[in-house]
């Protein structure tokens with residue numbers, strides 16, 4: 577019996593594998609990946625690799641055979657209707673492969689969203705729940721690296737952080753914290769039929785971000801509202817719930833969430 581992880585070659589998937597390896601031997605894990613060029617990255621960790629392409633149903637059942645637990649990391653395809661089809665392919669294959677427990681990475685507070693992305697995650701959650709496979713749903717808040725849209729490096733150089741006007745609050749999280757919570761869940765009992773809202777324990781505001789950038793730049797970085805800022809991300813942020821918080825992430829991790837200061841420090845080093 578093994579833990580199978582889809583999307584293992586992605587940024588979150590790699591962190592999930594890395595965090596799982598702190599808890600279980602590599603021989604209990606299977607990295608299922610679309611592009612087999614990444615095979616050696618996992619084999620050198622002692623983790624078996626299987627081919628898995630959400631678009632190719634024939635690859636999926638084989639990839640999931642013997643899985644006591646299957647983590648479906650949501651697809652990164654740009655069209656949500658395609659993603660739903662891909663997720664459905666995975667769920668159907670999981671049923672055929674008699675997977676013991678299906679875990680899915682959804683999006684936080686999808687019922688508050690008004691866009692196709694939140695509808696996609698709600699539809700996938702319904703398909704997971706209807707599958708008759710014991711399930712766990714991880715509803716992920718925004719990754720903190722969405723702040724890249726504000727061009728933090730330039731803000732530190734110019735001493736100005738320009739943000740869209742409005743009452744913004746963010747419940748964002750790091751991928752490493754999400755991976756830690758997921759790995760803890762994958763390796764412990766009692767999470768069946770549960771839905772977790774994996775958010776920061778406390779929402780932060782742009783004022784806090786400007787203070788952190790001032791510290792990192794070692795000079796004042798002032799906050800400026802700029803109604804002229806254009807980016808699709810701002811419309812996206814307005815159409816989802818970015819501010820509600822829960823304690824689920826910290827509870828699953830068994831440690832405090834990464835401080836915003838540390839998350840931003842790491843991002844500015846990239």
Ligand SMILES: NC(=O)c1ccc[n+]([C@@H]2O[C@H](COP(=O)([O-])OP(=O)(O)OC[C@H]3O[C@@H](n4cnc5c(N)ncnc54)[C@H](OP(=O)(O)O)[C@@H]3O)[C@@H](O)[C@H]2O)c1
Pocket residue numbers: 582583584585586587588589609610611628629630631649650651652653662681716717718719
């Ligand atoms: N909460 C947030 O703020 C947020 C932000 C961005 C994305 N997300 C969601 O979270 C997921 C994981 O995030 P991430 O940062 O790890 O994304 P990522 O680095 O882009 O990884 C996506 C993974 O999905 C795999 N994948 C894509 N299409 C596939 C297919 N047809 N069949 C099999 N595997 C496929 C990719 O495989 P390849 O290596 O072959 O491409 C990759 O391993 C994303 O896919 C997206 O659904 C959430």
